[in-house]
Each structure stands twice: as C-alpha cells, then as structure tokens.
Amino acid sequence: MSRKSPPKSAPSQPIEAVANPELDAMLARALGKPGEAESAEPEAAVLEPVPVEPAAQHCGFVAIVGKPNVGKSTLLNALVGQKVSITSRKAQTTRHRITGYRTVGPTQFVFVDTPGFQTRHGNALNRALNKTVLGAVNDVDLILFVVEAGHFNLADAKVLDLLPANVPVVLLANKFDLVHRRGDLAPWLRSMQERHAFAEFVPMSAKNTKDIQRLFAICEKYLPQQPWMHDPEELTDRSERFMASEMVREKLFRLTGDELPYTSTVIIDKFEQEGQLRRIAATIVVERDGHKGMVIGDKGEKLKRIGTEARQELEKLWDCKVFLELWVKVRSGWADDDARVRSFGYE
Numbered sequence: 001m002s003r004k005s006p007p008k009s010a011p012s013q014p015i016e017a018v019a020n021p022e023l024d025a026m027l028a029r030a031l032g033k034p035g036e037a038e039s040a041e042p043e044a045a046v047l048e049p050v051p052v053e054p055a056a057q058h059c060g061f062v063a064i065v066g067k068p069n070v071g072k073s074t075l076l077n078a079l080v081g082q083k084v085s086i087t088s089r090k091a092q093t094t095r096h097r098i099t100g101y102r103t104v105g106p107t108q109f110v111f112v113d114t115p116g117f118q119t120r121h122g123n124a125l126n127r128a129l130n131k132t133v134l135g136a137v138n139d140v141d142l143i144l145f146v147v148e149a150g151h152f153n154l155a156d157a158k159v160l161d162l163l164p165a166n167v168p169v170v171l172l173a174n175k176f177d178l179v180h181r182r183g184d185l186a187p188w189l190r191s192m193q194e195r196h197a198f199a200e201f202v203p204m205s206a207k208n209t210k211d212i213q214r215l216f217a218i219c220e221k222y223l224p225q226q227p228w229m230h231d232p233e234e235l236t237d238r239s240e241r242f243m244a245s246e247m248v249r250e251k252l253f254r255l256t257g258d259e260l261p262y263t264s265t266v267i268i269d270k271f272e273q274e275g276q277l278r279r280i281a282a283t284i285v286v287e288r289d290g291h292k293g294m295v296i297g298d299k300g301e302k303l304k305r306i307g308t309e310a311r312q313e314l315e316k317l318w319d320c321k322v323f324l325e326l327w328v329k330v331r332s333g334w335a336d337d338d339a340r341v342r343s344f345g346y347e
C-alpha cells in the first residue's frame with residue numbers, strides 16, 4: 001500500500017553534547033500536559049466518523065508492538081472504543097494478531113495488536129507468537145512502540161531491533177500515571193532518542209480517554225490519502241467464536257493468578273446462534289492434572305466463576321443471551337508440539 005513519507009525526525013547524534021532545539025521542542029510538547037487534549041473540541045465530535053467523498057478519505061495500518069505486559073491490548077481496546085483484545089496482569093495474554101478499526105473524522109485507522117515478543121523460551125508456542133509479531137510490523141504506515149514510561153530493558157531493546165527502518169515509529173511511553181514526577185522523564189526520553197530516531201514521543205496512559213484522543217490526532221498525519229477499507233461501523237476482523245474463546249481465556253488468567261502456567265488455552269467445541277441466543281461449549285486445555293484442579297477449584301467454584309464472568313461480558317458485548325458450557329482437559333506438552341500449536345489456532 002502507498003505510504004506517506006514520515007515527518008523529519010530529530011537527528012540521532014549524541015544529544016547531550018549538542019544543543020538541539022528541535023528535540024527540546026519535541027520533549028517539551030511530549031511532557032506538556034498528559035491527560036489534557038490539545039484540541040478543545042468535545043470528545044464525541046472528535047472521535048466520530050465524518051462521511052466524506054472517497055477521494056478525501058485517509059486510511060492506513062498502525063501496528064502496536066512491545067514486550068509482554070506493557071499495555072498493548074488495553075491501548076487497542078481504548079483506540080477501537082470496545083473490547084477486541086483481552087487483557088490481564090499476566091504477561092503473554094495476547095496470542096494472536098488482532099485487528100481493530102476506528103474511523104475518526106475523514107480518517108480510518110486499522111490497528112494491528114501483536115503478542116508481546118517472547119525472548120525467554122524457545123518453545124513452539126513462542127516461535128509461533130514471534131512470527132506473528134514480525135508479520136505485523138512490515139507493511140504498516142505507522143508503528144506504536146509501547147514501553148512503560150521511564151523503563152527500557154533488554155526485552156524492549158529486542159523488540160526495537162526488529163522494527164523496519166522505513167516505517168515511522170512513535171515511542172509510546174505508557175502507564176504515565178505511575179510516574180510520580182513528570183520532569184524525571186525528560187532525561188529518559190533523551191536517552192530514548194539516542195536508541196532510535198523516533199518520529200514522536202507520547203507519554204500517556206492507555207486508560208486515560210483524553211490521552212487516547214490526543215493519540216488519534218498524532219497518528220492521523222501518518223496515514224495516506226486513500227479510501228476507507230472497512231465500514232466505519234465495523235470494529236474488528238475477529239469472529240464472535242474467536243471472541244468467545246478469548247473471553248474465557250481472559251477470565252481463566254485473571255481468576256487463577258500466577259499459579260496457572262500461561263500455556264493453558266481454550267478451544268470452542270460448539271458455537272450456535274438461535275435468534276437472540278448464542279449456545280457455546282468450550283474446553284480449557286491445561287498441561288498437567290494438577291493444573292486441572294486449579295481451574296476447577298473447590299467444588300467446581302472456580303470454573304463456575306470463570307464461566308459466569310465470561311458469559312456476562314459476552315452478553316454485554318453482543319447484547320444478547322448466552323449459554324456457556326465449560327470443560328477442562330489435560331493435554332501435556334501441547335505448547336512444545338508444533339502440530340498441536342497449529343491445531344489450536346496459532347499460526
């Protein structure tokens with residue numbers, strides 16, 4: 001697809017040694033006032049599609065990348081305006097490439113969320129996840145490289161190394177709400193500019209609506225002029241069946257905490273629609289007998305809660321009644337087995 005050339009980035013020479021007004025201005029802008037939108041327009045007017053002639057429309061791909069747990073899925077859901085990607089405190093929650101859409105004014109954003117890049121374990125599941133990340137960053141118009149504000153470690157560096165040189169990259173310093181003294185971030189942002197010629201710095205919180213608004217305004221200029229690819233009412237390319245399995249997985253991870261290994265997964269055995277009712281049967285696959293007990297809980301209480309919370313959220317999402325039946329099965333070693341990983345839907 002056509003690509004607009006990125007705005008000129010700040011030079012990458014050592015910034016401590018050379019006065020650099022362009023970079024200073026960029027940092028001042030970035031550290032201005034997070035949580036306060038630059039535009040004074042009301043939110044609804046800003047984040048709605050505005051029907052325009054196809055010739056006047058803008059549209060493009062924005063990839064969201066970063067190591068596990070930095071807030072990529074939270075960001076995608078906020079940008080799309082509805083839950084399309086599951087989140088949890090547990091790293092490695094996102095396992096698929098998820099696309100979400102949002103049309104704002106004359107511009108349609110096609111967001112691509114990726115699993116956090118895995119650097120620790122080389123099993124079949126992680127190899128499949130890393131391939132998904134690499135597939136997502138090529139051929140996009142803009143990359144949002146998400147890190148935790150004030151932090152940058154080897155895992156972040158490995159993701160940054162993968163990013164193609166010809167695509168503009170925005171450094172999105174997320175979880176800014178956890179930084180107590182805003183001024184402390186300036187030296188860190190300067191050090192980040194030495195690592196990559198970022199097109200922009202955006203300290204923000206994915207949980208703050210005003211920051212999300214501001215981010216749309218920042219990303220807009222990188223998307224080329226071309227007709228929208230999707231109906232502005234459409235939000236995602238993921239099916240309801242997929243959403244159902246993800247929702248169960250989210251509740252599973254949230255309610256079992258750290259004791260359950262991340263290799264547990266969910267398969268949908270049945271998905272039927274009868275008028276305003278969805279009948280779903282799903283199996284939670286775990287690696288060991290001991291894990292089965294953790295999922296089922298005392299007198300089946302944990303499994304029941306996972307089912308209830310997933311059902312309630314799906315009913316809210318689809319605005320219909322849901323019957324959800326859950327089973328638990330043991331399949332040891334599935335995450336090390338390429339064929340099984342593929343058969344469970346990971347490419």
Ligand SMILES: Nc1nc2c(ncn2[C@@H]2O[C@H](COP(=O)(O)OP(=O)(O)OP(=O)(O)O)[C@@H](O)[C@H]2O)c(=O)[nH]1
Pocket residue numbers: 066067068069070071072073074075086087088089090091092093094095114115116174175176177178204205206207208
């Ligand atoms: N305080 C704070 N927490 C955040 C923010 N954004 C995300 N989080 C939390 O960070 C945790 C991880 O968020 P996710 O969106 O699941 O992270 P992810 O990068 O998609 O994680 P993976 O699926 O492991 O790649 C969750 O507990 C979120 O609620 C933020 O701006 N501020």
